[in-house]
Amino acid sequence: MLFDDTFQTISAPAEGFFKDKGSKFHGYAFPISGDADARQHLGELRELHPKAVHHCYAYRLGTDKMSYRMSDDGEPSGTAARPVLNTLYLRNVTNLLVVVVRYFGGTLLGVPGLINAYKTTAEDTLNEANVVTRHFVNRYEIAFSYPQMNEVMRIVKEMELPVLSQQFEMQCAMKVEVRVSATELFVTRCQKIEDLTLTLQ
Template structure:
């Protein structure tokens, strides 16, 4: 199989809700650029819901199934974080954090009830979310003399590379974003431009 550099994620925060026997499960799905962002979002939710008994979550990063974390936050083991994570796998979305905040309603739901509640609350948020397709990319810094500008711009335009930074002086500098599947072609073309210094950042 050819390497695929595309993945599905969400583009903005989405919320969902599920209720069972008086317990309320409020779910939040966040687009997650990095692991650090997860801590920030969790801290914000703890401030927003200080009286909730549980803040259970799971997140997934990247395309493999190894980059994830989950927490039952005091619920019986395997009844909260795992159902949330499994829902992310079954929907095939990544770079996402789902937190389900629970307010206890006074009646125990039991293990099957909890698994169902966390799964359904997660699905509720994902149903509200807008799913987008993104691509794995790498950023390259290009440094070249002004006289090579046309050669470099031809590569950028023909390969439709997004430019995130640029400075045009006697010595020009540009940062471009390259899809992972195009890197080899991009590097080969850049190597043909005289005096162009290329660096992965």
């Protein structure tokens, strides 16, 4: 297969914790599917921890090593978000946001201390998470007329496609998820049905 459409992520949010010289580091990991998810979780954590001095984070999307975002949120450059991002690469997980919320304890940790604290918190948080294998998918809307129903349902059944929504009237519509690796086959099969239109969502 030219394109591997599987990836590792976590099944549910997880939390971790680390303490050093009075500073407390709360770690949070969330499975995400895009930038909007990440922004929402970051906003919720800022409401949850309004008195924290830093909300440092890193997240990855997809399997491309270049598809990431990170923020040191006022910590010295390279001491907070980079160790968190490196942990995501080392664990080979993606579609995942890790946020480390810091409460300052009064004693400066120095650059090595900060790097260690953020790295350790990220590791501890991911240790608490359940890592699962997922697939990249495309979402399609299939529009067809009622007489074509059996042919469409056969494709859906044989390819085991998750159905997200459906409406059956004279004009029918169905939204399905198709694994990226199976997309070509799916499109080819659909094109053989008369009067069927496919729309990539």
